[in-house]
Amino acid sequence: MARGALTPFAFASPFSRFNPSKTFKITMPVLSIETLTTLATTALENAGANHGAALATAKALVAADAEGLASHGVSRIPQYSGFLRNGRTDSRAEPVIRHSKGAVCLVDAQCGLAYEACALAVRQAIDNARKFGIGCAGVTNSNHFGAAALHLAPVAEAGFIGLAFGNSPAAMPAWGGKTPLFGTNPIAAVFPRRNAPPLVIDLALSEVARGKIMVAAKEGRAIPTGWALDKNGQPTTDPKAALEGSMLPAGGVKGAMLALIVELLACAVTGAAFGFEADSFFTEAGNRPRLGQLFLTIDPGALAGTDAYFSRIDTLVETMLKDQSVRTPGERRRAFREKAAKEGISVPDKLYQQLTTLASSAPA
Numbered sequence: 001m002a003r004g005a006l007t008p009f010a011f012a013s014p015f016s017r018f019n020p021s022k023t024f025k026i027t028m029p030v031l032s033i034e035t036l037t038t039l040a041t042t043a044l045e046n047a048g049a050n051h052g053a054a055l056a057t058a059k060a061l062v063a064a065d066a067e068g069l070a071s072h073g074v075s076r077i078p079q080y081s082g083f084l085r086n087g088r089t090d091s092r093a094e095p096v097i098r099h100s101k102g103a104v105c106l107v108d109a110q111c112g113l114a115y116e117a118c119a120l121a122v123r124q125a126i127d128n129a130r131k132f133g134i135g136c137a138g139v140t141n142s143n144h145f146g147a148a149a150l151h152l153a154p155v156a157e158a159g160f161i162g163l164a165f166g167n168s169p170a171a172m173p174a175w176g177g178k179t180p181l182f183g184t185n186p187i188a189a190v191f192p193r194r195n196a197p198p199l200v201i202d203l204a205l206s207e208v209a210r211g212k213i214m215v216a217a218k219e220g221r222a223i224p225t226g227w228a229l230d231k232n233g234q235p236t237t238d239p240k241a242a243l244e245g246s247m248l249p250a251g252g253v254k255g256a257m258l259a260l261i262v263e264l265l266a267c268a269v270t271g272a273a274f275g276f277e278a279d280s281f282f283t284e285a286g287n288r289p290r291l292g293q294l295f296l297t298i299d300p301g302a303l304a305g306t307d308a309y310f311s312r313i314d315t316l317v318e319t320m321l322k323d324q325s326v327r328t329p330g331e332r333r334r335a336f337r338e339k340a341a342k343e344g345i346s347v348p349d350k351l352y353q354q355l356t357t358l359a360s361s362a363p364a
Helices: 033-046 051-066 074-085 114-132 148-157 210-219 239-244 253-268 306-320 331-343 349-360
Strands: 096-101 104-108 134-142 161-166 180-182 187-191 199-203 291-298
Touching (some): 033 349, 051 074, 051 148, 051 331, 074 210, 114 134, 148 187, 148 199, 161 253, 180 253, 210 239
Parallel strands (some): 104 134
Antiparallel strands (some): 161 187
């Protein structure tokens, strides 16, 4: 079978590796990027997603896995499939531009999977940055949008600066409170460079991404103290108790205030639902999240000029790297991506079985 080839009924043994020195114990399956993308696409289509939405989603999730972000990778496929089958996500939705004024537009995801809507928003923001020097695109009635920085890759390729903001179901309390109110509300940014890969910054405003706690719960691992509180507001190392409780903000009150800013940018200006209005992502039954995202693109040539921008960013990076312990943001993710392109992506056995079952099941 050629590398990356896949048929709906040939998911199992061709991708498992064996170690004869350990009595033929099956190790973690390793799939090429192409094969994993096809598997994920088929699973989502069987859950009811149209081909375009399924493919866009699969590519984004596999890209996250390739960059070492398993919590935002294909581990989300069972969750998304449950949303589709239970009506939390509209399988027929196609994103549309609802409003446009100058350099600003609003994309309506229409309660579908988020990735096509975000891609449309980013394309519009890039086009507007070319015309006006800046572009801003919001997304409303959206869903989980994965690793925020991945949406900004086309922005960096266009030579523009990009910023992304998004909210999620309530996970963190307002500062001084105990009841979850804000999501983990990621912020991401890309800064292109002249002859080097862009700087890529991507962070959740909780002490740790909620997806990492989800993975720990699935694998039965304890989490460190300081990540989360249980439903009674007490520190916990039990990931299941953490998912029923609340996350702690990064940096204390400063992180909580940044989460508030993102909630306002992603929701108040897009008309999307606040985090406390959306049911948890960790249950297949519930309301449609109707979350929001906001993307901002800036043409550095419209300000001090492209040459000045590249000169300034190079000066800063060169100064940073004089300290040998410093690495540029995005460097680790890029190394993972290059390795995955050559060697494939390891998928935990349990998840692999879930994916193959979903990809082999009858379409919804």
